[in-house]
Amino acid sequence: VFQLSVPLNFLGSVYRELRQSLLDMETLFNLQKVNVAIKEKPDAKALQLTKGGEIRFENVDFGYYPDRPILRNLSVTIPAGKKVAVVGPSGCGKSTLLRLLFRSYDTQSGRIFIDDQDIRDVSLDSLRRSIGVVPQDTPLFNDTVFLNIHYGNLAATPEQVHEAARRAHIHDKIESWPHGYETKVGERGLMISGGEKQRLAVSRLILKDPPLLFFDEATSALDTHTEQTLMANINEILRDKARTSVFVAHRLRTIYDADLIIVLKEGSVVETGTHRELLERGGLYSELWTAQELSMREEEEKEEKEKVT
Numbered sequence: 001v002f003q004l005s006v007p008l009n010f011l012g013s014v015y016r017e018l019r020q021s022l023l024d025m026e027t028l029f030n031l032q033k034v035n036v037a038i039k040e041k042p043d044a045k046a047l048q049l050t051k052g053g054e055i056r057f058e059n060v061d062f063g064y065y066p067d068r069p070i071l072r073n074l075s076v077t078i079p080a081g082k083k084v085a086v087v088g089p090s091g092c093g094k095s096t097l098l099r100l101l102f103r104s105y106d107t108q109s110g111r112i113f114i115d116d117q118d119i120r121d122v123s124l125d126s127l128r129r130s131i132g133v134v135p136q137d138t139p140l141f142n143d144t145v146f147l148n149i150h151y152g153n154l155a156a157t158p159e160q161v162h163e164a165a166r167r168a169h170i171h172d173k174i175e176s177w178p179h180g181y182e183t184k185v186g187e188r189g190l191m192i193s194g195g196e197k198q199r200l201a202v203s204r205l206i207l208k209d210p211p212l213l214f215f216d217e218a219t220s221a222l223d224t225h226t227e228q229t230l231m232a233n234i235n236e237i238l239r240d241k242a243r244t245s246v247f248v249a250h251r252l253r254t255i256y257d258a259d260l261i262i263v264l265k266e267g268s269v270v271e272t273g274t275h276r277e278l279l280e281r282g283g284l285y286s287e288l289w290t291a292q293e294l295s296m297r298e299e300e301e302k303e304e305k306e307k308v309t
């Protein structure tokens with residue numbers, strides 16, 4: 001009995017280590033450069049989403065280098081259960097906001113609260129488990145499609161994995177590959193398109209079912225069709241459950257229906273409101289919108305002309 005129980009225990013610990021390393025990989029991949037200097041307090045408690053995920057930035061200052069401030073005295077509240085967009089000129093600190101929320105970095109001064117709990121007081125695991133991220137470039141492991149989705153929730157059954165893929169509109173595609181869910185993807189696996197990669201990420205997210213959802217729109221333009229399908233998928237996920245979602249957006253057309261739009265400039269909030277309110281205000285958002293619409297129209301006209309000739 002003794003001899004048998006040793007290898008079984010050993011296997012159990014390998015499994016736990018594997019699970020842990022998968023979670024670490026998630027941390028690593030979700031928002032890239034995770035800072036090892038981020039430590040949790042010895043008395044850290046699990047994050048309790050008592051209000052449904054209200055996020056509050058209070059006088060936040062942050063820079064990747066102390067002498068180069070990126071966020072300056074930033075204060076803003078993201079209401080629980082709403083779809084919120086963060087927009088602004090390139091480099092103004094939009095993605096940085098998400099990295100701070102995930103505690104890839106800590107603020108230099110000021111505080112960030114989720115449901116009135118300072119995120120530095122809660123356990124890292126509970127914080128990161130509550131957050132689902134669709135990053136700009138979806139990382140895939142050099143492993144099977146199945147595992148790449150499954151790791152969104154390692155307790156999920158194969159049926160739940162398939163159901164998640166179905167809801168992300170990628171199940172049929174997976175089944176059409178010669179090895180189905182056992183197909184190897186990632187750098188050394190099957191080449192799949194950017195859109196398919198993102199749909200795998202969405203499947204993973206559906207399985208994880210996080211109360212907080214962050215979406216970092218890719219700077220490099222996806223084609224319009226892929227973009228629209230992806231947004232439709234994400235809106236579908238958002239519909240069946242109230243959850244706080246924060247969209248960092250470059251193309252304003254993808255977020256004009258947000259409940260709240262936060263406009264950043266040089267690391268501070270300059271305007272907040274709905275699309276309509278911000279257009280009426282005639283400030284930075286309205287300038288960005290007009291410029292984007294103009295260049296979109298020029299693009300469309302050019303495409304039309306090319307079709308005719």
Ligand code: ATP
Nearest residue numbers: 033064070089090091092093094095096097219250
């Ligand atoms: P974009 O619209 O171009 O994606 P953004 O508003 O999301 O930009 P951030 O990615 O938050 O901007 O970057 C804000 C500033 O911080 C930029 O000047 C960027 O070069 C700098 N920065 C971002 N990440 C790092 C990093 N890991 N180390 C040092 N500087 C960084």
